[in-house]
Amino acid sequence: MQPVFLYGTLRHLPLLEKVLGHPPATRPAHLPDHSVAWAKGETYPLIVSGGAGIDGLLVDADANDLARLDFYEGAFDYETRPVTVDTAGGPVSARVYWPPASGVEPGAPFELSDWQRDRGDVTVIAAHEVMGAFGREDPRQVGARFPVIFARAQAQMHTAEWRRPRSVGRAIPHDSVKIVEDHFDFTGFFALQTLQLRHPRIDGGPEMEIRRTVFRAGEAATVLPYDPVRDRVLFVEQFRVAPFVQTDPDPWLLEPVAGIVDAGETPESTARREAEEEAGVVIGALHFIARYYPSPGATAQILHSYIGLTDLPDDLEGTGGLDHEGEDIAVHVVSFDRAMEMLSTGELANAPAILSLQWLAANRAGLRAPA
Secondary structure, X not given: OEEEEXXXXXXXXHHXXXXXXXXXXXXXXXXXXXXXXXXXXXXXXXXXXXXXXXXEEEEEEOHHHHHHHHHHHHXXXXXXXXXXXXXXXXXXXXXXXXXXXXXXXXXXXXXXXXXXXXXXXXXXXHHHHHHHOOOOOOHHHHHHOHHHHHHHHHHHHHHHOOOOOOOOOOOOOHHHOEEEEEEEEEEOOOEEXXXXXXXXXXXXXXXXXXXXXXXXXXXXXXXXXXXXXXXXEEEEEEEOHHHHHOOOOOOEEEEOEEEEOOOOOOHHHHXXXXXXXXXOOOOOOEEEEEEEOOOOOOXXXXXXXXXXXXXXXXXXXXXXXXXXXXXXXXXXXXXXXXXXXXXXXXXXXXXXXXXXXXXXXHHHHHHHOOO
16 A cells, blocks of 8 residues: 555545545645645646645555556646655655646645635536546546536536426436446547436336436537627638538538637626637627527537627628637628528528527517617
């Protein structure tokens, strides 16, 4: 067994259990002449030589525990160093995870309670996906994907807090479904997760067991820019690989502006940011349309759709998007009447465009009245 001294977020026992894959056994320990600081500009801590000492936890890691800890900390490019810590039973030789020599600087003193309040829940959820890559990927590759992993984790956390009204059907709770098997087949910008589940039957009969693979993505926001004075809407046009693999003869789609809700963002701030990045427009008032699953049978994603009031002058059309995100976007401004013709002919072939225009048609008079 190898004693490992934990000084940062792994003192949060739910996270440590997720990383180890079993409930942890820990004991208090103290490391003299060191301190803990936030990594400057980041959301995780690092150890610093010098200081009043660190009160932490000691875990006795077997070979598998150590491999899993190395993997998780390796995603941050951390490696172990030997230290001697004080315990109730006397000094103990241990290992501690140390940041890389360059690229990470210490910031303000780290407080575990602050991290638990702001990042604890989402980090535990993210760790499930991170550790799903254990034994399959290099941890640094996983660390490079932390922004999208945490976006998915935030989406899952927000969904768990969502309370929809239900007036029809049976309200069968989430915790009535039992997980028999759960693993990630692939993790990248998106993820594929396979689950074996047992769930109650609607008619109250014996539980049904099913095996399903779901496509996991973070929350996304869509916004259809609308100029109530000129009575115009804006669409972005871009290549979409899903229609391409479906052998759609025309895989360039006309859509509202859209983007993944990054960790720490709200859907509203995402809608505004994406409108500037993709179309070069600044959104004024945002009008909420709906929060919904685009394809709940296979896709674990929620969309937040909006109409965004803005100014759409004659010379706005052109190109947009961010090259480093692989975006190649054309901007098109059309009259409301023309957009409704496109809707009726089937020219618009994606759910957010259809839903947004239908909402706009029902609410257009109210939006135009102040203009």
